[in-house]
Amino acid sequence: MTSIDHDNRAAAIDAILARAPVLPVLAIERLDDAVPLARALVDGGLPVLEVTLRTPAALAAITRITAEVGGAVVGAGTVLSPADLDAVAAAGAAFAISPGATQALYTAAEGQRMPWIPAIATASELMRGLDHGHRRFKFFPAEAAGGVAALNALAGPFPQARFCPTGGIDATSALRYRALPNVMTVGGSWMVPREAIEARDWQRITALARACCATQPP
Numbered sequence: 617m618t619s620i621d622h623d624n625r626a627a628a629i630d631a632i633l634a635r636a637p638v639l640p641v642l643a644i645e646r647l648d649d650a651v652p653l654a655r656a657l658v659d660g661g662l663p664v665l666e667v668t669l670r671t672p673a674a675l676a677a678i679t680r681i682t683a684e685v686g687g688a689v690v691g692a693g694t695v696l697s698p699a700d701l702d703a704v705a706a707a708g709a710a711f712a713i714s715p716g717a718t719q720a721l722y723t724a725a726e727g728q729r730m731p732w733i734p735a736i737a738t739a740s741e742l743m744r745g746l747d748h749g750h751r752r753f754k755f756f757p758a759e760a761a762g763g764v765a766a767l768n769a770l771a772g773p774f775p776q777a778r779f780c781p782t783g784g785i786d787a788t789s790a791l792r793y794r795a796l797p798n799v800m801t802v803g804g805s806w807m808v809p810r811e812a813i814e815a816r817d818w819q820r821i822t823a824l825a826r827a828c829c830a831t832q833p834p
């Protein structure tokens with residue numbers, strides 16, 4: 617892949633993630649929850665979704681949301697291997713995102729049209745990703761790996777890199793991340809509480825999503 621292709625790849629990721637200030641991270645246990653859950657989030661102003669491959673329903677959920685929820689942009693999360701990358705592309709994912717990165721994934725992603733976002737937690741991991749031509753990264757596990765202070769520090773030597781911090785973030789800390797110039801969007805699951813999904817309380821999820829779009833602490 618040429619560096620121009622890498623520019624296109626970064627632009628494609630920017631275009632997707634710029635659509636919302638927050639990226640909900642979903643673990644969908646019941647396939648029938650996929651469409652109403654996605655609708656609740658889209659209605660609350662969060663159209664870009666990460667459906668993690670942590671449940672058996674995940675691939676079918678990606679396909680179903682993509683087909684049935686207008687306005688949703690469905691990505692796949694917890695992509696751990698080239699086989700996962702192939703599977704989520706076949707399911708129709710608009711993008712793929714991983715909690716880390718491996719040489720196998722960097723190589724496999726070169727052959728995919730679907731954008732893939734590797735994750736980093738250290739400067740050395742970031743340098744490896746930059747060597748592969750990537751400039752957009754998940755920062756995981758964000759809070760445990762140094763949080764806002766770490767991203768501020770990385771901005772010095774790596775001004776070309778931008779991040780989607782994820783892991784341990786809540787409604788209040790999300791605002792601190794969103795204020796950083798090197799943050800594209802903030803990932804997390806705080807707006808999709810497990811008990812709300814179990815109770816199919818879609819109105820509560822829409823209200824929590826709406827609060828994510830606010831610029832003041834909830």
Ligand SMILES: O=C(O)C(=O)C[C@H](O)[C@H](O)COP(=O)(O)O
Pocket residue numbers: 641668693694695713714715756782783784785803804805806
């Ligand atoms: O599964 C993956 O691919 C991950 O990278 C992990 C998730 O993004 C985080 O577990 C979400 O973070 P919480 O908001 O703390 O729930």
